[in-house]
Amino acid sequence: MSFFLQAVRMTLRDWRAGELRFLLLALAIAVSALSSVSFFIDRIQAGIRDEAAHLLGADMVIVSDREFDSVWLNQAKKYGLARAETRIFPTMVLSGKGGETVAKLVSLKAVSENYPLRGAVRIAGEENDPGKKAATIPGAGTVWADPELLREAGIRPDDRVRIGNGFFRVTQRIVTEPDRGISFIHFAPRIMMSLLDLEKTGLVQPASRVSYRLLLAGNEKDIERYRKWAEERIKAVSIKGMRIETLEMDRPEMKTTLTRARQFLSLAGLLTAMLASVAIVLGARRFVSRHLDACAILRCLGLTQRQITLMYLTEFFLLGLAGCLIGILAGYLGHLVLLGVLERYLPQQMAAAGWKTVVKCLLIGLSLLLGFALPPIQHLRRVSFVRVIRRETDFASVSKAALYLPGLIVFAGLLFWLTGDVRLGVWILGGFAGLVAVMALLARGALKIAGLARKKLPFPGWRFSLASLERKPVVTVVQIIALATGLMCVLLLTAVKNDLIGAWQRAVPADAPNRFIVNILPGQKETVEKRLVQAGLGQPGLYPMVRGRLIEINGKSVDKKDYDNERAKRLVDREFNLSYMPELPPQNTVVEGSWFGKRRGEASLEERLAKTLGVKTGDKLTFDVIGNRIEVTVTSLRKLDWSSARVNFFVIVSPDGMEEMPQTWITAVFLPPGQTGVATELSREFPNLTVVDIGHIVAQVRTMLDRVTLAVEFLFLFTLASGILVLYAALTGTQEERMHEASVLRTLGATRLQLRRTQRVELVFIGSMAGLLSATGAELAGWMLAVRVFELEWAFSPAVWGYGLAGGIVCALAGAWLGLRKVLNTPPVQSLRSLQ
Known part of the structure; x- marks a missing residue:
């Protein structure tokens, strides 16, 4: 002392x-x-x-190919989590006046009350209205639609459209949607309705391919508890077709x-x-x-x-x-x-x-x-x-x-x-x-x-x-x-x-692409490219896209049963969008191996995909492209800049032997506000094209x-x-x-x-x-x-x-x-x- x-x-x-x-x-x-x-x-x-959670519309999302039973809902209630549900699937919408019917492929989204749990849907009544936050979901008998769909189909506010067996009145334009994402499943224009109106359409049947989504929100501790419980249940019950989405794992653009x-x-x-x-x-x-x-x-x-x-x-x-x-x-x-x-x-x-x-x-x-x-x-x-x-x-x-x-x-x-x-x-x-x-x-x-x-x-x-x-x-x-x-x-x-x-x-410039143009046929490639140049959009980069399924790794057949990771199971259970090109595309960086040399049959994989599938440089992959076996050797792994909003591919193959495969082309362009009509004109000239607006995603980034x-x-x-x-x-x-x-x-x-x-x-x-x-x-x-x-x-x-x-x-x-x-x-x- x-x-x-x-x-x-x-x-x-x-x-x-x-x-x-x-x-x-x-x-x-x-x-x-x-x-x-x-x-x-x-x-x-x-x-x-x-705010980033707004891009999921929730703190966590459970995605399933079947409807959620009461166990999932009761567990969320037990942890005090707010919840909402959505159903998403592609369908056709019919519209027209004077006897002329126009059919358009759309991505239908049925939402429950409280949607979204994070963020907000912004809606507008007029064409150039910046919009306001929606206080509720679409009312009974009404739908909201993407502006592109309204322009392309000639639909005006208060017009009636047919979806399945039901008729609905279009009341609002969707300006932004928090959990839209940039996956190809969302590339079709959006139609949004109340979940209570879904039964009226008669579109959901036992064999229908519907994406069921359970949105959850709450404090971090309770969300983590529910995530652990969900992972254990999925593994214990061996539920197929179900996964947990988080922002960083499932939204690469963010x-x-x-x-x-x-x-x-x-x-x-x-x-x-x-x-x-x-x-x-x-x-x-x-x-x-x-x-x-x-x-x-x-x-x-x-x-x-x-x-x-x-x-x-x-x-x-x-x-x-x-x-x-x-x-x-x-x-x-x-x-x-x-x-x-x-x-x-x-x-x-x-x-x-x-x-x-x-x-x-x-x-x-x-x-x-x-x-x-x-x-x-x-x-x-x-x-x-x-x-x-x-x-x-x-x-x-x-x-x-x-x-x-x-x-x-x-x-x-x-x-x-x-x-x-x-x-x-x-x-x-x-x-x-x-x-x-x-x-x-x-x-x-x-x-x-x-x-x-x-x-x-x-x-x-x-x-x-x-x-x-x-x-x-x-x-x-x-x-x-x-x-x-x-x-x-x-x-x-x-x-x-x-x-x-x-x-x-x-890395995310003001002129980052805000439109994807997909499903361009080989015979349309030069014309579409010419139209884009004439519109003053510069020289667009068009990339080939070949659909192929991974069937073998190092001579061993690929089976989703061999993987515990849900993402790996989904990857091997679907077709890949393959592309081929001689040069390394922009926003791509080789992190292992080297870009294509003089050998035939080389492939470059996105590093995260390779890690998920357990693939490394030197491995041999076999793809099935409409009955044709394409064998390639992985010579490099790439890191992609997803925030650039440009065209990216998980798998790029050396050009030799791929030019003759069935293919379509894809590009990404920036359309200034005053030139949005270019997309409409392209769709009218080439009805098979799909023009996807990802401007809201770029704006959020x-x-x-x-x-x-x-x-x-x-x-x-x-x-x-x-x-x-x-x-x-x-x-x-x-x-x-x-x-x-x-x-x-x-x-x-x-x-x-x-x-x-x-x-x-x-x-x-x-x-x-x-x-x-x-x-x-x-x-x-x-x-x-x-x-x-x-x-x-x-x-x-x-x-x-x-x-x-x-x-x-x-x-x-x-x-x-x-x-x-x-x-x-x-x-x-x-x-x-x-x-x-």
Whole structure:
């Protein structure tokens, strides 16, 4: 208790003397940035997840080829889950006036009350009406229809159409439908009716192929409980034709966007944590440099090393607790301000901030402070009695890398915990460590070159400045690295950040295809292509599509009984859409093997499909194409960018031997709002064509991208504040040494003008080196994140080096003005006495 009281007294004394203010400020800003990011990330990720769930119309969907019995409904009721049901199947709709009947293939969707559970159907009465959220489902005897169907069939609002045995009045146009998807089963125009009216049509018979869907929504815990129960029941009862749909597993067009959203948000948290650690290291080092004399006196008064360690650990703990509480409060208020600013851009439903975030931020702040304060404390306990007489300061020993290993381990663990993204954390940590090591080597090399060139410089002041830097190489290198680290993160958060986000936005451009044109016959290919070019839509990419069933893998017959995975069973039980082409299509990346060579019968598979079916490069596959056996060898696996909304194929075969197979062609084009009539004209000229509007899917992807982009940009402001703190700490970290040196030189007769010029040369050298290193590090970090983590295209920007060089010099000179102007305006004797 006596040591605790003494630690409290030391804390209060150091506070009154101003010794703890910088470290408290560093910790408070670091924790406020961390907590702001953490609060916001936790809430925005929950909100994004809720909005993403709108694309399923629920939190989870059970799909079956038979009607759900009461067991499924009762279990959902037991867990307190909201539920709705839909039936989806293709059928024909008949319309016409004056004795002329028009028949159109449609995808009929019958929905129950409460549909959808997440999101909303938007409907409109007029052609160009942006629409409004539907408050209910279609009323009895009425249907809603896609605008394309109304245009192509000449149907007007309030017209009656025949579906099966029933007649229904068309009352609304469907503008958007949350769970539409871009699967080929949804490519026919939509007709939506009430589930209660389905029996009236007489279309559902015992042998009908209907997709039954049970939509469920509730809290995450109950949804997870139901999912586990459903998986066990499907496996125990061996229910065929039933699967569980989740957003990431069954909506590939959204998976990439969601993954990148989490990665970008995690990046903000990672950089903030990294900068917080650098600021704490610099602040702790400054604290130690000011307490070496006090520790030497305590050793003379009889305190042991263990007692000194306990007292300073207690002082740091009290400081850390205060700093964390201040930071968490400021961070919470800051994230509320951020939510207010971004209110119109954020998801409508935002989760409440939880106490777990508070505990997490408190533990992170204390762990960072104590983890990185331990090395300086270890140095304090080893201060010699002799320092009372001989007051040398060994800064190199304070900065020994081995002593920071516990802090680095804590730092790595906290990063993974904070972001939940191990892959991103490994890349950031590994890249940061590598960049710091390279920076240290380059900085040391620059000092040696400057030392060799010093004697040839014409100005004595320059020679003296470089000699001063050369006399303390460790301190100079540490300062260059610290300044470069802060500048690197600032550049990464400003100039390079725009390149990163720009690359992400280019992955889903504004002119991304919004129409698929399918079922183009070989004889129509050139004409359709010509019509699209004449409409000013550019040169469309048309791809052949051959229907084939996988029958053998490595000579062994394929049977769905051989697979436990439901998706694998569905894949081997249906036909594949095969395609052939000599060149790798856009938005495709070979991740294993190589693209087609000179051999015949090669195939490239989508990597997720290959994993599901247990296929690897070198395996031989056999497809049945209308009685023709097509044998191919898997020579490559591809990664597809589903968010691009372009034509993608799971299986691409080398062209040889495929041109003569029965085939149709498919393309994807972007139709601006004023040219939607092009699709109608094509359908009239070629009745066999199916034109599918996927504009709502692309719009949903872009809306999510825009919201996350805004969130990331605002989160980077908090991280930028931490970067500025690191810059300040780096520039003022050697303030005492520079003040002491300047006072000695003034005592020996140096003028203020000479000192100012000398310091400027030193700081310009440090700032230039730090600026160039920071720009190089920022560009390399941007490339690494873009290519290795976010899987985006990257282009280096030469302007970043200009920003880095200018920023380094300006920051260094600003630090000189802030840190040394007082000593230059103070008499040497008074300045030296203040340092005793």
